[in-house]
Amino acid sequence: KNEVEQSPQNLTAQEGEFITINCSYSVGISALHWLQQHPGGGIVSLFMLSSGKKKHGRLIATINIQEKHSSLHITASHPRDSAVYICAAVGQETSGSRLTFGEGTQLTVNP
Amino acid sequence: EAGVTQSPTHLIKTRGQQATLRCSPISGHTSVYWYQQALGLGLQFLLWYDEGEERNRGNFPPRFSGRQFPNYSSELNVNALELEDSALYLCASSLDFGEPYNEQFFGPGTRLTVL
Numbered sequence: 717k718n719e720v721e722q723s724p725q726n727l728t729a730q731e732g733e734f735i736t737i738n739c740s741y742s743v744g745i746s747a748l749h750w751l752q753q754h755p756g757g758g759i760v761s762l763f764m765l766s767s768g769k770k771k772h773g774r775l776i777a778t779i780n781i782q783e784k785h786s787s788l789h790i791t792a793s794h795p796r797d798s799a800v801y802i803c804a805a806v807g808q809e810t811s812g813s814r815l816t817f818g819e820g821t822q823l824t825v826n827p
Numbered sequence: 828e829a830g831v832t833q834s835p836t837h838l839i840k841t842r843g844q845q846a847t848l849r850c851s852p853i854s855g856h857t858s859v860y861w862y863q864q865a866l867g868l869g870l871q872f873l874l875w876y877d878e879g880e881e882r883n884r885g886n887f888p889p890r891f892s893g894r895q896f897p898n899y900s901s902e903l904n905v906n907a908l909e910l911e912d913s914a915l916y917l918c919a920s921s922l923d924f925g926e927p928y929n930e931q932f933f934g935p936g937t938r939l940t941v942l
Contacts, residue, residue: 746928757864757915759933766928802870806928814860814883815919815931817870 719743720805722818729825735790737821739803742784749804749815750777750788759802762788793825829854831920831934839940840908848903848937852920858882859901860921860931861893865914873916876901877923908941915939 720741729735739748747766753759763770763777765786770777774793779786790797800822804815832851840846852859861873872885876895884891890906899920905912917936922929 764930814872
């Protein structure tokens with residue numbers, strides 16, 4: 717069992733739909749990243765959070781430390797949101813600041 | 828402010844050769860992280876440098892090595908290349924490690940192809 721698990725692995729949506737991607741982790745963490753990776757490989761950090769909720773435009777990320785679960789929501793999805801979304805947990809203490817990644821969710825938004 | 832930069836963008840080598848990948852962190856960042864994303868696989872932690880020292884390494888053989896220079900830039904060296912080393916290698920940087928956690932910012936990556 718991976719330390720960080722995401723669901724779903726693949727997600728296809730119609731433009732305008734509300735999208736949720738889930739991330740569960742089994743280790744203690746200092747923080748959690750949500751990352752976006754477009755074809756070609758470049759990675760952009762969307763959020764870094766250690767508690768509660770953050771919002772940037774149409775993107776919302778939440779984390780529940782007690783339940784070891786985080787979600788990324790996209791409201792009013794658009795074809796340009798098509799990308800791989802990856803959650804990454806920041807280890808605690810002995811593992812330092814290394815990131816442990818989920819396997820990613822391939823999102824395709826059709827017009 | 829310039830982001831994390833990596834060079835080269837693409838690198839083609841043959842099996843048994845050595846590859847050197849370079850990373851320049853964001854100005855003021857002292858920690859540099861290296862990650863590997865092999866085709867069809869997820870991202871995996873390779874190495875972490877801070878203040879010139881290796882702080883942690885992932886589950887990779889010793890032929891993966893690196894260093895961090897006094898200006899905080901970093902090199903990743905892969906010796907005796909194998910076909911399965913073909914991957915996207917990503918570098919990230921952050922302010923010094925510790926609590927609270929400092930966010931990592933990613934470079935564009937170097938795509939290494941081993942023939």
